[in-house]
Amino acid sequence: MWYREGTITFTQGSNTLVGAGTAWNVTANGVLPGMIVVAPDNKLYEIKSVTNDTTLTLVENYTGETQSDIPCRIITTYEGDLTQFSARFTALLSRMSGDAKTVRNWLTAVDEVTLEREDGTNVNVKPLSKIIAEHNKHVEWYENNTNAINSAGDKAKQAAASASAAAKSANLASSKATQASNSALDATASKNAANKSASSAKASETSALEAKNAAAISASTASTKATEATSSANAALVSKEAAKLSEMNAASGAGSASTSANQARESARSAKTSANQASTYASAARASKDEASRKSAEASTSASNASSKSAESAAKAEEAKQSQTSALASAERAEIAATRAERALSAISLHDASLTMKGIVKLSSETSSSSEEFAATPKAVKAAFDLAKSKYTANDATTSQKGLVQLSSDTNNASESLAATTKAVKSVKDLADRKAAINSPAFTGTPTAPTATQGTNNTQIATTAYVREAISGLVGSSPEALDTLNELARALGDDPDFATTMTNKLATKQPLDATLTALAGLTTAANKLPYFTGNDTAGLATITSVGRDILSKASVQAIIQYLGLKENGTSGDKIPLLSTANTWSAKQTFSNGLAGSLNGNSDTATKLKAARKIGGVPFDGSSDINLPGVNSTGTQSTSGNAASATKLATPRSIGGMLFDGTANIDLPGVNKVGNQSTTGNAGSATRLQTARTIGGVSFNGTANIDLPGVNKAGNQNTSGNAATATKLATARKINGVSFDGSKNISITPKQLGAAKYVANLATGNTQEWTTAQFVAWLNSQGAFDATQWSTRCSWSYGSNCYIGNASTGCGVIPLAGSVIEVFSTGTSNYTIRITTPSTSGGASGAVLNSEFIYTYNGDNYSPTWRRNYSSQNKPTASEIGALASNGNAVSATKLKTARNIGGVSFDGTANIDLPGVNKAGNQNTSGNAATATKLKTSRTIGGVSFDGSANINLPGVNTSGNQNTSGNAASATKLQTARTINGVSFDGTKNISISAAQIGALPIGGGTITGNLTVNGNGSFNDVQIRSDKRNKRNLVKLDNALDRLEALTGYLYEIQLSDDSWKTSVGLIAQDAQKALSELVTEDTDVISGEKRLCLNYNGIIALLVEGFKTLRHEIKELREK
Structure with a gap:
């Protein structure tokens, strides 16, 4: 919802807004603290307080440019409890009722009426009856001056004719002037003729001027009449709306209905009269236009007949032509007036009412007419009601109609034509009292029930036999050593916290890991090294003593020395390992060349030093060659049988076996059992032929060695300063912080872009802080070093301070146990949020269950604290300008009407004294209550007469004797x-306790009801909260035609039947009416009194209809005010 009335002045840097034509302090308008103002800088500002109708204060200063006369735009969408909504809704209904009363007074007033504008100023308006009288007076004037208007139209016609004649005379005069210049005689004659023409033209000019003035008067009169016709049409439209409003007000009572109907009929008659008059005005205006056009044609004809010409007459003719133009303009204005009158006539057209359309209707007091064209008066309705009331149809009662019925005390009769007596009802009730209740029955004695089979899983009763068999089956399926609870407890170590104990022990164990599981699955042995064959898959490889020695080395240098390798300086490439054939295992590059001779061939040679012959053709590698008989024509001369040899000329020995190529051979120790004779001790070497140095220690394989700096104290000689480096050659940045290894660095959460949390901080020793002191403390804790910082203060009153109300302006903030959050980009821009605990924070007046917010945006920003309301800390009625929940003023200092208390006037402005109460004097009381010393009629107490004149003694009470009692009640x-x-069970020997559950009731302290709650009597609640969250709803459709739906409802004062057959007066609506207006408002259930189906009405839904209806009505009232 919005509040848009009036304008606002915004001042840059100020949090005060000044309104013009506003009513901010009116509760019904909903301008309250917490609502939102839309400023001209397109920003939203929260309202801190409302000072009066034209002044309010913002939470933050306005930052835009200073501007005045800005249309008011305030978002008033309301959030609050039902009491606050009711207060505002009541105020709105009161204002709506006042507006309706004002309009009703205006419709029926005789003298001027004073109305109040939206800005609170007053304006005096004429009553409707006076407006109608003035309208009738205007109509009468028009009718009385019809001849004058027609006369003015005739003069306009003559003026138009003269103007036309003068124009044609001017044209002819120009031609004659040319002829006159050729001859003096002709000129003299023309001069004489011209003089005569001048005289005629002068006369024509005078007539044209008179006609022009008359035409102007006629046009003005026609325009005035057209305006009056439009006003009459508007008045008629207002009368029509007034008639509609009168029709609506007619529903408020039979008496006022008759008056309103008469007024509506008179308004309709006035509207028809105005419409007829408007039509007359339109016809007159069109006739005036036609007459002016005819006169213009006659003037044009007359101008062609002019006979004398001269320069002077031409000038006069031009003036006459202008007169003609004015007359034509008057005709156009008359046509426009006619068009407006036709529009007014169409706007106020009325028709008679019918069964399908609203309109004018005639009243009738007949009670026997069957006409559908008249409306019944309250007199006719009352006569019909009295007649119906005097009638009675003496039919027998049935289940579908009321009537005479016979009583019966039979409790076992299925008849539907008899009525049960109270005796029959009591008999049934006594029988029901001896039965167990359906809900939570309580049994006495030894009730029995069928025993279900084991394994049954439903809601039937479990008998003792079923439970014992189930327990027996559970115990019987357990080992003999664990078939009792004691045995189970001993098995668990008699530990009542067994689950916690196992959880704590498991927490100290290594979590299950696939890699570790793979390693654990290996079968370890001596000289085995685990390695991974795949993802989380491990295997074992054999490791020799040499491998162990190499793995034990602490550096690459030690391994190089162990292997007997050399290095080319401290920075050059290391010499690669040689193969056993003294050849490089990979291609090498020598930047400074090699000394000595090299044997063999280069893998990059482009030409042989000495050319060789291939197939008799010289080849040095510098170019391709062709071989005769191979890739060119010719024959190759080969010696021996190389091309087709099947046997070696000389057999060769391979592994001790002769081979000539004629057959395969087997080699002992290779592909058959046997041994190969090898030179050296490669197969069984226990010592290196040449000892090698590893890490500076000689090694020949006969024994293990120790390497200094690897497996014993000492140092390995390494290249570079890796072993002793204290600083990086090139510094590196870690999250923007330079690091070269020479010293430690610190990285803040802000540099990481992370939030920082500090636990259990203590703020001080229970003293009041200002906001500045609190911010300084936050800065000392590093709160502004991170983009987001938070802490929870320690729960110790003596170790924490508080921020006083003088600094916040919205309550004392206790810091003990509070959560503090800081969102910042530094000390110049930050927002602080403090959430206070739910119990006392150690500071007097501390505000609990609340959230405080403080925002600072630099020196030019005016920061303030603000407090958010919550479900545990709701605003008071005075804080939002609403009425208290009991309907009384929150801070009233005086009663509107003084009341008498004990004969002394009291209006609440001062204390009073009551004679005979707190000062000397007497109270005037009826009877002798103030001075009675004796009862008028004596009473008997315990068999002893007592009239109040003296004390009495009761036997067995304060004197010896006995009271006559039956039985042993006395003892x-x-x-x-x-x-x-x-x-x-109760026998009187001791007290008993009965719970709410035993009597099927809710505890006094409250409880939960599952399902629906049906209450036949009344309920009294301090407050009713109905869940109405939008997130619980779907398919939202706005209610339309709210006023039409409300019109179908009628409020009644009625008597309603109670459960004890008594009747009570109440006020409300009828569900059948609501069912016609909006069927979703009505449901059906069973009435506990009659046992029949009855309709139920959702009164909460009526509120939605009232809200939409009020909005529609307010819009219509606003339109009426604007008119």
Whole structure:
């Protein structure tokens, strides 16, 4: 919802807004603290307080340019409890009722009426009756001056004719002037003729001028009449709206309905009269236009007949032509007036009412007419009601109609034509009282029930036999050593916290890991090294003593030395490992060349030093060659049988076996059992032929060695300063912080872009802080070093301060146990949010269950604290300008009407004294209550007469004797027969307790009801909260035609039947009416009194209809005011 009335002045840097034509302090308008103002800088500003109708204060200063006369735009969408909504809704209805009363007074007033504008100023307006009288007076004037208007139209015609004649005379005069210049005689004649023409033209000019003035008067009169016709049409439209409003007000009572109907009929008659008059004006205006056009044609004809010409007459003719133009303009204005009158006539056209359309209707007091064209008066309705009331149809009562019925005390009769007596009802009730209740029954004695089979899983009763069999089956399926609870407890170590104990122990164990599981699955052995064959898959490889020695080395240098390798300086490439054939294992590059001779060939040679012959053709590698008989014509001369050899000329020995190529051979120790004779000790070497140095220690394989700096104290000689480096050659940045290894660095959460949390901070020693002191403390804790910082203050009153109300302006903030959050980009821009605890924070007047927010945006910003309301800390009625929940003023200092208390006037402005109460004097009381010393009629107390004139003694009470009682009531300590009270045995020897559940009731302190709650009586609640969250709803459709739907409802004062057959007066609506207006408002259930189906009405839904209806009505009232 919005509040848009009036304008606002915004001042840059100020939090005060000044309104013009506004009513901010009116509760019904909903301009309250917490609502939102839309400023001209397109920003939203929260309202802090409303000072009066034209002044309010913002939470923050306005930052835009200073501007005045800005249309008011305030978002007033309301959030609050039902009491606050009711207060505002009541104020709106009161204002709506006042507006309706004002309009009703205006419709029926005789003298001027004073109305109040939206800005609170007053304006005096004429009553409707006076407006109609003035309208009738205007109509009468028109009718009385019809001849004058027609005369003016005739003069306009003559003026137009003269103007036309003068124009044609001017044309002819120009031609004659040319002829006159050729001859003096002709000139003299023309001069004489011209003089005569001048005289005629002068006369024509005078007539034209008179006609022009008359035409102007006629046009003005026609325009005035057209305006009056439009005003009459508007008045008629107002009368029509007034008639509609009168028709609506007619529903408020039979008496006022008759008056309103008469007024509506008179308004309709006035509207028809105005419409007829408007039509007459339109016809007159069109006739005036036609007459002016005819005169213009006659003037044009007359101008062609002019006979004398001269320069002077031409000038006069031009003036006459202008007169003609004015007359034509008057005709156009008359046509426009006619068009307006026709529009007014169409706007106010009325018709008679019918069964399908609203309109004018005639009243009738007949009670026997069957006409559908008349409306019944309250007199006719009352006569029909009295007649119906005097009638009675003496039919027998049935289940579908009322009538005479016979009583019956039979409790076992299925008849539907008899009525049960109270005796029959009591008999049934006594029988029902001896039965157990359906809900939560309480049994006495030894009730039995069927025993279900084991494994049954439903809601039937479990008998003792079923439970014992189930327990037996559970115990029987357990081991003999664990078939009792004691044995189970001993098995768990008699630990009542067994689950916690196991959780704590499991927490100290290594979590299950696939890699570790793979390693654990290996079968370890000596000289085995685990390695991974795949993802989380491990295997074992054999490791020799040499491998162990190499793995034990602490550096690459030590391994190089162990292997007997050399390095080319400290920065050059290391010499690669050689193969056993003294060849490089990979291609090498030598930047400074090699000394000595090299044998073999280069893998990049482009030419042989000495050319060789291939197939008799010289080849040095510098170019391709062709071989005869191979890739060119010719024959290759080959010696021996190389091309087709199947046997070696000389057999060769391979592994001790001769081979000539004629057959395959087997090699002992290779592909058959046997041994190969090898030179050296490669197969069984236990010592290197040449000892090698590893890490500076000689090694020949006969024993293990120790390497300094690897497996014993000492240092390995390494290249570079890796072993002793204290600083990086090039510094590196870590999250923007430079690091070269020479010193430690610190990285803040802000540099990481992370939030920082500090736990259990203490703010001080229970003293009041200002906002500045609090911000300084936050800065000392590093709160502005991170973009988001938070802490929870320690729960110690003596170790924490508080921020006083003088600094916040919205309450004392206790810091003990509070959560503090800071969102910042530094100390110049930050927002602080403090959430206070739910119990006392150690500071007097501390505001609990609340959220405080403080925003600072630099020196030019005016920061303030603000407090958010919550469901645990709701605003008071005075804080939002609403009425208290009991309907009384929150801070009233005086009663509107003084009241008498004990004969002394009291209006609440001062204390009073009452004679005979707190000062000397007497109170005037009826009877002798103030001075009675004796009862008028004596009464008997315990068999002793007492009239108040003297004390009495009661035998067995304060004197010896006995009171005559039947039985042993005077001395009984136990009932002879114990009785059961709601299932609990009671014999009088001791107290008993009965719970709410035993009597099927809710505890006094409250409880939960599942399902629907049906209450036949009245309910009294301090407050009713109905869940109405939009998130719980779907398919939202706005209610339309709210006023038409409300018009179908009628409020009644009626008597309603109670459960004890009594009747009580109440006020409300009829569900059948609401069902026609909006069927979704009505449901059906069973009436507990009659046992029949009855309709139920959702009164909460009526509120939605009232809200939409009020909005529509307010819009219509606003339109009426604007008119």
